Each structure stands twice: as structure tokens, then as C-alpha cells.
Amino acid sequence: MVEIVKEAAAPDAGGRMITRSRAAVSALFFLNGLMMGAWAPKIPIFASALQLSEAGLGIMLFVFGIGSLLLMPIAGVQIARYGSSRVVQVVAFFFLPTIVGLTLVHSVWAGAIAIFLFGGIGGAMDVAMNANAVEVERSMRRSIMSSCHAFWSLGCLVGSATGGILIAVLGPLGHALIVAGVGMALFLIIRPMIFADTPHPSEQRERARFPLSPLPWLIGIVALFSMIPEGSILDWGALYLRDELNAPTALSGLAFAAFSLAMAAMRFAGDLVRDRLGAVRTLRICAAISFVGLVIAGQAPDVTVALIGFGIAGIGISNMVPIAFSAGGNIPGLAPGIGLSVVTSLGYSGILFAPSVIGFIAEYTSLSTVYTGASLLTLVVLALSGLARHADSVRGH
Template sequence: MDSQAVPKASAAVVTPARIGVSLLFLMNGFMIGAWAPKIPEFAERLGLSESTLGLMILTFGLGSIVMMPLAGMQIARFGSSRVSKISALLLTPTLLLLTWVGGIWSGAVAIFLFGGLIGAMDVAMNANAVAVEKSMRRAIMSSCHAFWSLGGLIGSSTGGFLIDHMGVGAHAVLVTAVAALMILASWKIVFHDAPHPDEAAEGKRARLPRSPLPWLIGIMALFCMVPEGAVLDWGALYMRSELGASVTLSGLAYAAFSLTMAVMRFAGDLIRDRFGAVMTLRACVVIAIFGMLLIGFAENTSVAIAGFALAGIGISNIVPICFSAAGNLPGMAAGVGLSVVTTMGYSGILVAPSGIGFIAEHTGLASIFAGLSALLVVVLFLSSLARHADNAHH
């Protein structure tokens, strides 16, 4: 894209490139959301105990952590649009694979591929969102993540119903077809970014960045995704076992968190364009700290649900800002900086919850939720690094 076209593009709020990358986020979230209701049947079919299912879910995480840095190197060589499209194409049939495998080893391979391709696509579509931000000269990352949340919500909320009424196989075929349609709709309009020759060389050399910046931003992403993982995996249990909530009410913990998170992500870009990335991030972190403390010190379920809702508002835009900052680091290919930050961030959601379970046996979940606010204080100390997210606008 030539530089003279950039100011013109900045006038439009919705461009084909923005729709294209938003569809990729929607599709990726939808695939993960559709997988969640399939897990009980998957475990039953392969005869997995709780601990072996735990290992399977860890294999999903390992797939992501292995493939994310590899995707970063390929983005530096070939550009994010090509890597996004190829990883999306390869991801599409993996849910069918997970539905048809019959043994533990083939199940492990399928789940490793599923996690790996979700992760690779994740890095690539985030890098593409950074490229679109640069071309439009406005923030779009938060709304992209909102579409990802929306995809997850659609996939998970319809999955159980469809499996009950159509069967596991038919649900997998339908999900695959919908995912394929989303890719088809986005194929021509995904923003094409050819890598700079220096970046391509960097991708070929395949080494980890020496600059401390991506690692520090990675710590920010990690420290706000650990609380997110804790809410996802332990929120309902905390409501039920420590606050005596009913099954229905305990489900509202994550619902309140995801709802406020999705709403704030759609609003996040406007807020960031108005106040700048650093100011937005600091406000978000303070709200998130308050939310986590409220959860931990809640005397009853309604106070806890208010805490989960506040935590969702706070955490909503921290990760998109971290990803924008990682993709705009000076003198570094977007894919390389992003692969470090996404790998570190997502390991928080994948690895931390099991550690939380171990600690919770000794301390209870209330003190864990309150204690996790300390991680967010570290994010607050590092918040000036979010200034790199505003590089997209200059």
C-alpha cells in the first residue's frame, strides 16, 4: 500500500481490510467456542479420566506454545496475510479430526494440531490487525478481540444445543462449514502486507529477539491473562464451593465477566484513540485490580458477580493494547515481537490454572482471586510500555 493512500484510509472507520481481519478473529473464536461443549464427549469416547483429560488439555496448550513462535518467523518471511489464511485453512478440518479419532494417541495428535493451528492463526491475525491499524492510522485491535470473544460466545452457546439435537458428527460438520464460509468471505479482503526485506531476513535467521521490550510486554500480557484464566477455570467453582451459589448462579460468574469484556472491547478502540494507549491501559488495570479484590473479599454472591463484571471491564482492553504495542516495536518485525508476547500471554491461560488448583487446596480460592491483583500491580508499573501501541497512528 503506498504511503499517499494512508491518510485517506484513516477517514473511514470500516474498511474491507478491517472486515477481513475481524472475520478471522470471529472464526478463530468460534472454533474454540465450538470445541468447549465437545470436551465431555471427547473424554468419554477415548475413556479419559480427569487427570488424562487434564494432560490432553495441556497438549492443546503445548501445541499453541510450539506453533506460535514458528508462526512469528513465517510472518516475518511471508507477511501476516498469507500465514493467517494458510493457518485458517489448515485449522478448519481439525474439529472433524477431533470428532473422528478413536484412540488416545491419535486424540493427542489431533488436539496438538488443533491447539497449534489455533495459536499460529492467533499470532498471524494479530499481526494482520497491527498492519491494518498502521494503514488506517486508528486503533482496531480491541474490536478485533471483541469479535474473537463474540465467536467464542456463539460457538459455546450453540454447541451443547446442537450436539443434543443433531449429534456430535453433524455438529462438527456444521461448525466446519460455517468456519469455511467465514474464511471464504474474508479471503479476498484480508489486508495484504508484504514483509520488508530486513524482516524477511530476520524470519529466516529464526532467532529470539535480544531487545528486552517484547519480553517486558510479554510479562504484562501474562500477568493479566493469568487472572483471566483463573476466572474462566475457577470462577464457577469459587461461587459454588465458597459462596454457596446454585449451579445457575455460579455460571453467572464467567457470564458477567465475558459480557462486560465483550462490550468494553467494542468500545475500547474509541477510548484508546481518544485518550492514548498508556492512559487507557492504566485506567483498565486499576478497574481490574478493584474487581479482583472485590471477588476475593466478597461476602455474598451478588458482590462477587459485581467483581467479576468489573474484572471483565478492566481486563478487556489490556491484552489488545499489549498486542498492538508488541506489533509496533521499533526495529522489529511485527510477527517476531507478537509471537513472544502471545506465547507468554497465552501460557498464562493454559498453564496457570493447574497451579492455581494446587495452591487453592491449601489456601482457598478467595485468597487466590484477591492475591492475583498483585500481578496487575506489576502491569501498572510497566504501563508506560503501552506507548508503543500508539506508533500505529504515526
């Protein structure tokens, strides 16, 4: 009888542990999104403090991407050695205060160092939290990636929606201290609940092999063209509303807020929608919706219409990236680590580097033209949507 009770209690304890681990990894996504969202309304202030032109800001955003490009692979190596749990704890602890560093700079060189660290450590946290989410998925034997990315979008929503107001009331430094302080408090609360995984030496060897199949690279293009519009709204949405549509500072952060609100809502429903419609049909519908939203945002005559357009684009783009990530990790005959590393690297390069290129384009055209042109990328996603069939295999795990 005692043995039966013990056997019954063990799964229950394990279930509670997995539930806590899922909550913890969701909170990590929220924290990363919170910092990125808080950065959006600070961008015009950062540019003004350093007297940067649009091209100059584009260079700074390129430095942001370089930081991520350099530190993301390093994070991957450390995850293979020590596990995602240990790595995500270290990088999250160092990432949260970087928002304060961005506020204190008064020279171009100091600004470059600050944004390098913000992009680099933030990118390392991104890799580590996604790796931890994969480990939680394996333990639960079902997908949670869409909901994790929903919490990232929710964090972006909170950070961007409150940023302009907090800056107007408390000033840039007060805003940064509040965001970093709240973020650190939440991190310390969830830290003991983070899923403790073990490195996999065999997978480490597999990841070192270079994939020759074109399939992961094509799926990577789907992720890339899905994330370029997201990056352009994050880094240029506030300037677009302020400079081209005459929005006040308190409202400038609402571009990414509207986008993030719609994206978060749809990502929470993402797994259910995919189960009902299938990954291919879901991706096609999402690509069509994002095309319409970007065109509306780019051609908007005023702030209200632009926000509606960004919201529609958020609905469309919401599940494009999670579907691409799931497809990359379920390519037949290819180890999940290989496919996922290619897809995520290509995808994140869109959100990291494309905004810097947009700065140079905007210098000679307009951000209105940029957003209208970005809609064409979703048509490429539509053309490649058949590749999403590999994402459906996650339900068979």
C-alpha cells in the same frame, strides 16, 4: 477531465478495498474466538469421555499449549516467506474442523493428538491473523487492534453462550458439526477479501535478532499477567460453575460468556478510550477493575455473583492486552517485529500454559482460590503500567 475522474475514483476503490480487508480480518478474529468459545462448554464433556481428573485435564491442556508453542513459530516463519494472507487462509481452513476431532475421541492418546492439533493450528491462526491485522493497520495508518480483539471476544461469546444449549439439544457431535459448518461457510465468504500482503525480507532478518533490551520483556510480562486470568476463565470457568457452584450443564459455559460479553463491549470502545485518557491511565483503570472482578468471582457464594465477577473482570482485562501489543510494537529504537514477537509470545504463553498449571493447583486447593489468587497478577500489571506510554506513539504514525 478523464484523468481527474480516474484519480478521484482510485482512492475510492482503494478505500473500499481497505474496508473489505478490515471486515475480513475482523471476521478471522471472530472465527478463531468462536472455536475457542465453543471449546469452553465442551471441556467437562471431553474430560468425562476420557475419564480425566483435574490433574489429568491439566496435562491435556498442557498438550494444547505445547501444540501452540511448536506451531506458532512455524507460522511466523511461513508468514515471513509467503505473507500473512496466504498463511492465515491455510491454517483457518484446517483449524475449523478440529472442533469435530475433539468430540470423536474415546482414548487418552487420541484425545492428546486432537487437542494438540486444536491448540497448534489455532495458535498458528492466531499469529497469522494478528500479522494480517498489523498489515491492515499499516495500510489504514491507524490502530484497529482493539476492535479486532473485540471481534475475537465476540466470537468467544457466541461460541460459549450457545455451546451449552446446542450440546443439550443436539449432543456433543451435533454441536461440533454445527459450529464447524457455520465457521467454514463464513470463512469461504470472507476469503477473497483478506488483505493480500507481501513478505518483507528486511523485516525477516530483523526478527531473527534476539532483543537484549529488558523493555520488550517487561511489556511481555504485562501481556502475560493480563492473559493468565483470561486463560483460566476459558479453560476452568465451566468446571468452576458446575463443580463448586452447582450450575447445570446448560449454564456452565456462561462464565466465559459473561467475561467475553463485557470484554467485547469494552474492546469496541478501546481505541476511543485510549485516545481520550492515554494508554497509561487506561491500563491503570483496567488493572484496578479486573482486580475487583476476579476477587468477586473467586469469593462468589453462587452462580449469579460469579457471573457478575467474571463480567467485571472482562471489563478490566478488555484493553490490557491490546495496549501491551501496541506498546510492544512501538518501542523506540527497536524494530516493531522484534518487540511485538516478544510481547505476543510471552502473552500467549499465559493463556496456553497457565491453565494446565491451574489444574494442579486446583487439585489441592480449589478453583475459588485460583481466581482469587489470579487477582494479584493484575497488581503487577498496575505496577508496570508506566510502560504503556509507548502504546501512545501509534497515534503519531
